[in-house]
Amino acid sequence: MNTGSSKLPIYGALAANLLIAITKFVAAGFTGSSAMISEGIHSVVDTGNQLLILLGLSKSQKPADKKHPFGYGKELYFWSLIVAILLFAIGGGMSLYEGIHHMGQPTEQTDPTWNYGVLAAAFLFEGTSWVIAMKNFLKKKSKLSFWRRIQNSKDPSIFVIILEDSAALLGIIVAFAGVYLGHTYENPMWDGIASITIGGILALVAIFLVIESKGLLLGEGASPLVIDGVKKIFQENASVDSLEEPLTMHFGPHEVLLAVNVQFKTGLSAEEIEHSVDDLETTIKKEFPIIRRIFIEAESISRSIKK
Known part of the structure; x- marks a missing residue:
């Protein structure tokens, strides 16, 4: 920090x-x-x-x-x-x-x-x-x-x-x-x-x-500006179909935790989804350095595991 x-x-x-x-x-x-x-x-x-x-x-x-x-x-x-x-x-x-x-x-x-x-x-x-x-x-x-x-x-x-x-x-x-x-x-x-x-x-x-x-x-969340910016990054990613409202929490003035539930497009392999998750995390941390920890729940992967 x-x-x-x-x-x-x-x-x-x-x-x-x-x-x-x-x-x-x-x-x-x-x-x-x-x-x-x-x-x-x-x-x-x-x-x-x-x-x-x-x-x-x-x-x-x-x-x-x-x-x-x-x-x-x-x-x-x-x-x-x-x-x-x-x-x-x-x-x-x-x-x-x-x-x-x-x-x-x-x-x-x-x-x-x-x-x-x-x-x-x-x-x-x-x-x-x-x-x-x-x-x-x-x-x-x-x-x-x-x-x-x-x-x-x-x-x-x-x-x-x-x-x-x-x-x-x-x-x-x-x-x-x-x-x-x-x-x-x-x-x-x-x-x-x-x-x-x-x-x-x-x-x-x-x-x-x-x-x-x-x-x-x-545990206050990040500012609306940060949350809107994070949502835009997900929405602009070609692999993302939809996402739920991101959950954030400040652990310090310059340290934010982000958790988001994402529905990836059907037909993507596990490897492609993993690559997309890595790209999303890299882009988010570059755009918003205060976001130190990111947890992405991939809906398509979760559903396939349950089946």
Whole structure:
């Protein structure tokens, strides 16, 4: 599995979030801002999440063995589910708690200059990480909308980073608004509201990631584009009479299993059918390199054996 290109946005996000988390907590210590504490927690969770995604990528590349004959590609999907759970429980949960606690026991804030400076730097770093991830995601052209491409993506190492960075940028804007409104109107409740809003954003992103990761773990099929292309290859083969709907399953972002039931034309010998099967497998793997394993059930052969 080629995952080298997928690691670039992860490394960028990891470095950015680690530095940002430190500066946010320093700023929160000087100013007492609840929103800044929530943002610091968010950056710590994001840093840990990127480490987990890297762990998943590493484990997913282990070669197949007797215990796991189809390989370890789904390790990445498992760790992306853990990332979603952590984002919801720690990122969203603690931000909500901090905001509610701050509203119940508001803390008088000092000069917000620290907060503004840190948030500006955080926006710059997060924005850079987001741009890297987006370029990596959009380098393959598609007619689908951006949101549909995110939903159809089978690579958590890309869409997790994009969604986390997007949530981080939105969270920074909310934190800035909370700090600004709190000091402008001398009402610390705005800071607590901002913290609760940040928690809500993280919880929504986490729920989406849980849904996507669950689908991938259960075994999502290949994209309609791949399935239609596979059907076309079979239909254009002179030896094929008809075929049932191909069955596919992702065992990783770049590894798909294909199973298809084919009715070959009558009058073909076993040797001719075998040659056709070899040609079909070669053509499919050349056209769609992500299809690593192909199982073709030849109807005419099966029927002749039963007779």
